[in-house]
């Protein structure tokens with residue numbers, strides 16, 4: 511089986527259907543090209559374009575599409591999002607981003623000097 515092409519969100523953003531660009535869309539880290547589907551979408555062209563060039567996962571899910579509509583995505587698949595930019599795990603669940611908190615050296619010093627103050631206060 512041929513390996514799927516990998517795209518970044520910047521690659522997808524350019525293909526937003528304007529200025530003769532194709533209509534690419536991302537659903538759960540998979541990239542689709544819906545250019546040929548634009549006049550077939552039962553929900554209309556404008557509604558389809560709401561997801562053009564972006565991660566349209568929530569827009570697609572929120573539209574209340576039937577299971578048939580979900581099955582119709584497959585033939586338009588052209589690739590996947592690069593690993594570094596993936597938003598979903600292998601089970602299709604949204605990856606929770608870990609909050610990275612930098613340790614500030616000044617703060618450490620402040621608390622230490624504060625401790626010293628308390629200690630000094632207690633001793634002296």
Ligand code: HEM
Pocket residue numbers: 544547551552553554557558559560561562566569570573574575576577578579582583586
């Ligand atoms: C973000 C992108 C999309 C949005 C916001 C959207 C929205 C909608 C809405 C609002 C309807 C209901 C229309 C009505 O009842 O009058 C609809 C219907 C439908 N859409 Fe989409 N759509 C999107 C993309 C797609 C794509 C990519 C496909 C398939 C390749 C698709 C397949 C369908 C189908 C088959 C229906 C008919 C009802 C159903 O079976 O659920 N849509 N869409």
